[in-house]
Amino acid sequence: MAATDRNFSGKPVLDEGVNKMNCAKFQNEFDDRLDGRLDPARALEFDAHTAGCPACWPAWQAYRGMWEVVSRQPSVVPSFGFAQRTLRRLHEQAERRFWQLPVFRWATAMSLLIIVGVTGVMVCRQAETSRRVATYAAVQHDRLEDFDVIVSLDSLGGETQL
Amino acid sequence: MLRVKAGDEEALRELIERHQRAVIGVIYRAIGDAWEAEDIAQRVFIQVFRSARRYKPTAKFTTWLYTITHNAIRNEYRRRSRHAAESFEALTQPSETGEPGAQLADSRVMDPSQQVVERELQAKIQTAIQLLPEAQRTAVILCRFEGLPYEEIAEVLDCTVSAVKSLLHRARETLKEKLYGCY
Numbered sequence: 412m413a414a415t416d417r418n419f420s421g422k423p424v425l426d427e428g429v430n431k432m433n434c435a436k437f438q439n440e441f442d443d444r445l446d447g448r449l450d451p452a453r454a455l456e457f458d459a460h461t462a463g464c465p466a467c468w469p470a471w472q473a474y475r476g477m478w479e480v481v482s483r484q485p486s487v488v489p490s491f492g493f494a495q496r497t498l499r500r501l502h503e504q505a506e507r508r509f510w511q512l513p514v515f516r517w518a519t520a521m522s523l524l525i526i527v528g529v530t531g532v533m534v535c536r537q538a539e540t541s542r543r544v545a546t547y548a549a550v551q552h553d554r555l556e557d558f559d560v561i562v563s564l565d566s567l568g569g570e571t572q573l
Numbered sequence: 574m575l576r577v578k579a580g581d582e583e584a585l586r587e588l589i590e591r592h593q594r595a596v597i598g599v600i601y602r603a604i605g606d607a608w609e610a611e612d613i614a615q616r617v618f619i620q621v622f623r624s625a626r627r628y629k630p631t632a633k634f635t636t637w638l639y640t641i642t643h644n645a646i647r648n649e650y651r652r653r654s655r656h657a658a659e660s661f662e663a664l665t666q667p668s669e670t671g672e673p674g675a676q677l678a679d680s681r682v683m684d685p686s687q688q689v690v691e692r693e694l695q696a697k698i699q700t701a702i703q704l705l706p707e708a709q710r711t712a713v714i715l716c717r718f719e720g721l722p723y724e725e726i727a728e729v730l731d732c733t734v735s736a737v738k739s740l741l742h743r744a745r746e747t748l749k750e751k752l753y754g755c756y
């Protein structure tokens with residue numbers, strides 16, 4: 412359309428070799444033009460060339476069209492309470508990490524060891540105490556028996572001379 | 574960000590509310606699943622909070638945020654590729670079940686048949702973008718949808734500005750081919 416019109420409207424037609432070189436230069440600038448990286452003067456030159464060039468115009472239209480189409484990819488809106496849920500997850504993870512710290516693992520192991528040790532010692536002591544009490548009771552029992560014998564002998568009074 | 578750095582959770586909430594749309598949007602465009610996008614976005618913000626101490630105010634905050642987001646997307650793709658159970662289909666085909674939050678452009682003014690055509694087109698675009706190589710995909714999303722300049726994209730991708738230009742060019746050539754007939 413405009414490309415051929417312009418060529419027929421008195422615009423000087425360049426030598427084909429020069430034109431091709433020129434086209435390659437502009438076609439290398441497609442990305443810069445799309446991303447607004449050409450300075451205003453160069454952008455004007457670019458627009459003027461592509462609009463009037465039968466080689467560059469369809470290529471530029473396709474390139475630009477593709478980039479326009481890409482923008483139609485759907486977007487997404489965060490669901491309600493996203494920030495709140497993120498903070499809650501942060502807390503949960505922090506708690507879990509706190510208990511998973513090596514120092515706590517060691518502390519748990521040491522606590523268990525101490526509990527087992529203390530219980531063992533207490534059980535042993537208990538057994539020792541029970542044994543001592545039993546021995547003491549047995550000794551006392553013997554003594555009492557002896558005492559009973561003595562008392563019995565005493566009750567016999569002076570009648571019995573040992 | 575300085576308040577977040579000091580461990581202020583209220584500041585983190587404000588920061589999430591300010592950037593949630595962009596972060597979820599970038600992830601959604603890259604992976605095509607609104608639920609997963611939110612899940613990954615949560616991890617991104619938690620990472621922001623945890624790494625806040627390492628953040629230097631000399632760096633632009635959004636660049637840093639997009640870098641974390643890009644890494645999270647990359648990890649998600651790696652995780653998915655490790656899980657053979659998840660088919661290639663699931664990775665590349667956007668769901669059509671109307672995920673929460675998925676927003677169709679101008680769908681209200683379209684008649685049902687137009688909506689079907691539009692959905693098909695959007696699915697095609699989504700697939701084409703998702704199938705791009707990692708760096709090209711991020712470059713396209715950040716350039717097209719977030720309007721980031723090449724310099725900032727280069728920082729996010731940890732490459733040069735000319736590499737960004739090259740990534741975008743290659744991505745556009747691929748998209749032009751994949752979307753042939755749509756424009």
Ligand SMILES: [Zn+2]
Pocket residue numbers: 433434435437460461464465466467468
């Ligand atoms: Zn030309």
